[in-house]
Amino acid sequence: MSEKREHNLGKKIKSSFQSRKFKGGAYATIISSVVIVIVLLINLFVQELGIKKDLTADGKYSLTEETKDFIKNINHNITIYYLVESGGEIDEFKRIVDNYDNLNSKVSVKYKDPVQYPKFATQYVEDEIGAQSFLVVNEDTNVAKYIPYQNLFDYEINSSTYQYDVTGLKVEEQIDAAISFVTNEDLPTVYTLTGHGEASVTSYLSGLYKDNNITATEFSSLTAQSVPEDCDVLLINMPQYDLTEEETAFLKDYLAKGGDAIFFVDYVTNSLPNVVSLLNYYGVDVVDGLVVEGDSQYTISSRYPTLLVPKISSHEFVKNIKDKKYIVVPVGSGLAIRNDLRDTIETNTILKTSDKAYSKINVNSTVAEKEENDIPGTFILGLEVKEAVGEKETRIAVYTGKAFLEDQYLKTTSFGNADLIINTINAMSGQENALSIRSTSLDEPMVSMNTAQKDRIGLVTVVLLPLFFLATGITVVVRRRRK
Template identity: 30%
Template sequence: MSRIKQLFQTTRFKRGTYSSGLTVLVLAIAIVFNLVVQQLPENLTTIDLTENGLYTLGDQTKEILGNLDEDITIYHVVQSGNELEMITKILNQYAALSGRIKVKQLDPVVNPVQLKEYDASNLSENSLIVESGKRFKTVSYSDIVEVDYSDYYTYGSDPYYSFDGEGEITSAIDYVMTDDLPKMYIVTGHGEQSLPYALTSSLEKNNIETEDLTLIAQDAVPEDCDVLAVMAPSTDYTEEEIGLIRSYLEQGGKLLAVCNYTENDMANLYGLLSEYGLDIGQGIVMELGKNNYTQHPVYLLPELASQQITTPIVNENMLVLTPYALPMTVQEELREGLTVENLLTTTTDSFASADYDLQKTEKGSEDAQGPFTVGAAVTNETENGTAQLVVYSTFYPFLSDYLQITPANADLFVNSVSWMCGQKSTVEIYAKSIGTTSNTVPAATTNFWTIIFVAALPAGILAAGFAVWIRRRRK
């Protein structure tokens, strides 16, 4: 018995007891820590290691979520087991950032009746339905995961995949929370330019409805028109049509006017713009300022002023490309109540080339000297309200090819409409590339690290362990 008591009193036993107790304590702490971590929101327990931050929500989304005053339910339309991981992860981020966001799974096979209530029976799997007490909006999977086949058909390269989860979800949340949705009427009938898909989708993402309007068939501009858009007509409007636009502005209306070069006389339209302090001249603007054009002097990189429309672009250090602009100038004397703000301007080194063939890039004796206004915002205070106009002297920035080169051009267009609609900000969240990049490691480097991790490091650990064992044996 005394021998057993001696065993319990040995140094080895005491050390063993201490080690065992310490091990149990560490395990208990680890278990408690894991239980606590499991209760934390996912945005606090996960790190987005994707190259483009696929699951990281931006400041604009956080601001919108922070201002929610009503509960929103996001239904993930998918059968159990078919969930796309990237969609599940970003939905969890939304739910973690706001207690107002509830994420629920809606199985289209189990609950076809509920799906039909949203007129969404044809939605593909991994689509979403965002709903508030006001309205709902569906977001299709094809809008969340975008596939661009242009390079595939042109060069035979792989399609380009992008993830627009944040942009589409945030836009849908903003849509279902907005009390009154703005509407823009686009005037047709005079060879106007059509808006490319990139612009219509950007307007839709900002929850601005659009509708064509044949002005000559109307007695007045519709009462629900928040913005009237004139998109680079090739022929002039009649006096009657201009009269309708003028009356609309006198009642506090909003006009987006985009001009473009045409061989036809545009006296009526340009005369209306002149009433609001802007004169459209003859020729095509060329820029000789060192940092204010690219490739050719007609490809203008104008200077951006600080105004609500342009400030977001300036803050992101983005450029706006405005090719083939007409020379527009602001009148020196403006009537009382009329204010004109320059948005885009050329430098004093610019000139308006009277040579429409654009063969010469030097100022001629008949060419008007700059600077010129390429874009302007006009405000006119009247007894009946505040009229606003945004005028650009070229439509080229808003063509598909130039929108791909400079995405800020699309922001400029949407910001212009949003400013006149009274929106404080626009949803400017770009899709993120899902593409992967490979990292090529030289063979010599591969061999070096193979030796380190496969041979040297294990051998070092074994040697250290053997040394500790020898030292303890000697004690």
């Protein structure tokens, strides 16, 4: 009896190995094993070849298209030295800098150990050299620029700990600026007008100038007789007190000789007749009041209708901003082009509101809605004026926004305010190949949506989808009951 049981058990075991279920399972196991082996072999092969792919959502470790185009057009022999002890490379630094090695045969990346070669960099620069830094050298001219470790990050003060937190990576930005520095003999100089209650240049904006090889200094027209000769661009940043007749005359003379200027204006500007006369001479009117946007698609939030997100036109000042970033115009006044333009003047609109905007005459009003005396839009929020002057050309950019150049709007990487001011300066000063690359945020990217987009998504997820599932459920129940 026991022999028969053993025979039947053996027969069952044997038949189980021959069953369709076992064969299917065995086949699946073999396929899975083969796939795992193939994946392992591919990983080993890719690792051996040093192939890497940046899969981060915002391309943290890839170069921007602007940088790629810039490097491909370099005609000098450039060497980028990563100064680091062998084996101590920071992976993020290495992954970014290695991208420069494959774009142009004239641009190369080399690693140099500052411990093993402590005096290597001193043949090019006088800076105190540290590890985890970069040195960019123009081998044709021997001009070099050193980038210390601390300049490769963005920092912000943590309001809880009062310590500086690292918030962004600036490797690409700093290397691009260094290459631009060593290949460019004529770097721009910006003079900022002072003495009339102008908004001060913040430390972040000063750093932005430095990172982009822009020399910036202050200039008081109260004590000077003329604009300095080496001024490429004059910045007039929201004066709160008027110019004198003498100041107005020599600023007008500077512009009439082909000088370039950037004006930032606000709702105070129209109370300054000499400033207004200077703008009027070049065909620009400042509209009374401050702009309120009636279309929430063009604001940061429907709760803040004076934090404007304008439409961006095609223009060289916004070449790397349009369709990529927002520009925020906080508490701005409207601009308009005068009807009595001289034939020699050309104007180009850069930023504008929707046709639902209006200018609130009473800037102290607590009512956001349009009132009887308010002026209906559309309004210009940024424009360029050009006028030929013999062989030269006067270029004036006029932007509006009370806090346009404050840190909170310059630092935010999804905003294009910093790019706009740097682009404007570079274009006016003839820096055709200059870049405006911002730091890469180390935070996980968040989806940015305007109010209308939020409302549409809310409608779909909160109303339409539940209704769809409810209708589907009712349909299924009704059909089952009928059966």
